[in-house]
Amino acid sequence: MARIDLDLAHSYVAEPKTDEDYALLPLRFTFEDGGAYALLGPSGCGKTTLLNCVSGLLRPSQGTIQFDGRDVTAATPQARNIAQVFQFPVIYDTMTVGENLAFPLRNRGVPAAQVKERVGKIAEMLDLSASLDRRASGLAADAKQKISLGRGLVRQDVSAILFDEPLTVIDPHLKWQLRRKLKEIHHEFRLTLIYVTHDQTEALTFADQVVVMSRGKAVQVGAADALFERPAHTFVGNFIGSPGMNFLPGTWHNGAIEVAGRRYMPELPAGIAAALAGAGAFKVGVRPEYLQLAAPDDPQAMPMRVTRAQDIGTYWLVTGTVAGEGEQAGGTLRARLGTEAASLAPGDTAWLSVFNRHTCFYINEELVQ
Structure with a gap:
């Protein structure tokens, strides 16, 4: 060799x-x-x-x-x-x-x-x-x-x-x-x-x-x-992944992340927070496997309008669009959920915990370390 x-x-x-x-x-x-x-x-x-x-x-x-x-x-x-x-x-x-x-x-x-x-x-x-x-x-x-x-x-x-x-x-x-x-x-x-x-x-x-x-x-x-x-x-x-990672357009404003007009303040390492603040615009990346249903009053939860809920057998694949504030539209989200998603139907609003330890951030398509 x-x-x-x-x-x-x-x-x-x-x-x-x-x-x-x-x-x-x-x-x-x-x-x-x-x-x-x-x-x-x-x-x-x-x-x-x-x-x-x-x-x-x-x-x-x-x-x-x-x-x-x-x-x-x-x-x-x-x-x-x-x-x-x-x-x-x-x-x-x-x-x-x-x-x-x-x-x-x-x-x-x-x-x-x-x-x-x-x-x-x-x-x-x-x-x-x-x-x-x-x-x-x-x-x-x-x-x-x-x-x-x-x-x-x-x-x-x-x-x-x-x-x-x-x-x-x-x-x-x-x-x-x-x-x-x-x-x-x-x-x-x-x-x-x-x-x-x-x-x-x-x-x-x-x-x-x-x-x-x-x-x-x-x-x-x-x-x-x-x-x-x-x-x-x-x-x-x-x-990589089936389906692949979700990417949502985000901006940094007054010390918080904004996605589709809603403000979120997840705990971030200082280096990542500084990079996002300096860039202004970026992408939030999260795998469908790491999305979970959350309570509507959870400050870190993101609302999604369900467009499709599919029973794959071992999991439910739920697809929808991020519900924005006012006229602002969000991106598409796909979540791999358990049997708790069986009750979801097109038109419903599901709240998802997008920000967690698996969430990644991208500036000019490259990972912020």
Whole structure:
């Protein structure tokens, strides 16, 4: 395995002049040896571009890539000793499952006994043991993709294993099993794994560290709990979570927070209060999970006019708009509530405790620390 240091940017335009010309904005980041990482973001945000720069399939237009301190910017994927698993199966249909798994090892002259042992171990992990003698051409797409995963994992000497949305063709139930298997394999062998996905569930359940990307930029890097509890940018708050974080426009006036014309005076750390006072306008961010029903006379409670109340089974998802004073209109709120919300109906007014220890504040879309 290897420590991978990135200091790069990439543009498909010969002479980029603005940020819009970059597929990957300037980025400095380190994938630590033996770490499990996910590159998470919507289509077109630069995830695959970054992965291809790491693998050697694409040379960055600016900057360098180092493996264990060795500059590999101009090196081929073979010279970098990379294994890569793509979105769709890449296997040899004329070979059996076992021959496909063994091919990367035999191609490097690994002794037959070691090949047999390693193939058997990977096949067992991926539930392919019963299919080792079957020809790959007759298998379903998800079974073929399991072979591709196995071929990426079978080598123990690689610098890193890169996964480019590898579970796209996999049955939803099998996806969960394979994510668990990959996690087990990582814990056992401490491989350096980099996993590209637009699915937050895949990223948060697989990786120790998630790189959230938007428009060619790494917006935040962190563990699942940090991304959920303290999103560094409103994009992260909205992208992570189901549903995403609520954002309400707020202003600071005479020592209080005003939202839709109503004044609130929550207890705030001195640094955050000073930043909000200096900015004047900001956004109040709170997760639907951290909203609770409150009494109408609660000075910190915010009124919401209910537009929809949905019974999801394990919780109620209540949606509405903040009721403002006079002509002022508030933003939209979504709350994940318990059975106490069963009596709410469109048109009702629900009072919610918006300000609590989980509430975040954003100036120019960035978290106030």
